[in-house]
Amino acid sequence: MPGLGSGSVEFISHNIDQTLRVGARLGQLLVGGDVICLAGNLGAGKTALTKGIAAGWGALEAVTSPTFTLIHEHRRARDKQVLYHVDCYRLHGTADAWGIGLEDLLHDDGIVVIEWPEHIQAALPEDHLWIRLDIMDETQRRMVFNATGERYTTLVEAFRQQVSGA
Numbered sequence: 001m002p003g004l005g006s007g008s009v010e011f012i013s014h015n016i017d018q019t020l021r022v023g024a025r026l027g028q029l030l031v032g033g034d035v036i037c038l039a040g041n042l043g044a045g046k047t048a049l050t051k052g053i054a055a056g057w058g059a060l061e062a063v064t065s066p067t068f069t070l071i072h073e074h075r076r077a078r079d080k081q082v083l084y085h086v087d088c089y090r091l092h093g094t095a096d097a098w099g100i101g102l103e104d105l106l107h108d109d110g111i112v113v114i115e116w117p118e119h120i121q122a123a124l125p126e127d128h129l130w131i132r133l134d135i136m137d138e139t140q141r142r143m144v145f146n147a148t149g150e151r152y153t154t155l156v157e158a159f160r161q162q163v164s165g166a
Helices: 016-029 046-057 092-098 102-106 117-123 149-165
Strands: 008-013 035-039 071-075 082-087 111-115 128-136 139-150
Touching: 008 149, 016 046, 016 139, 016 149, 035 046, 035 071, 035 117, 046 082, 046 111, 046 128, 092 102, 092 117, 092 128, 102 111, 111 149, 117 139, 128 149, 139 149
Parallel strands: 035 111, 035 128, 082 111
Antiparallel strands: 008 139, 071 082, 128 139
């Protein structure tokens, strides 16, 4: 896993199980108020990564794509905290984002995982973790984590240490 500098890391997943494990490790590190943005083409692994994030975080419910409902809420048993899984594929700009209630989610104490954040980029908080997923071949995915803000730089460094075993 080559480093890209402070607050950035690149990871190559060789199969969906590895993508799920990467997500689970990230999910274990999340705290209330975190905003995770997942960008990439159709089939790049955004929902698979979200499934892993939710599992590592402790979600009680199985994760499915919220493409048609736009937002799925997941809870965990230990503290009833919420993970919001948002799909912005059909949205176009800030007005659409506010129209589905994203502003309320961003001011909540839950975790917000956003697929297709590039569709609503102006509505995103200044500080967030942006993960770009790219298809390399039928099973491999390239994930580039880029932190904006101190919280997310710290998160990426903790993630880097966790996956490298350092």
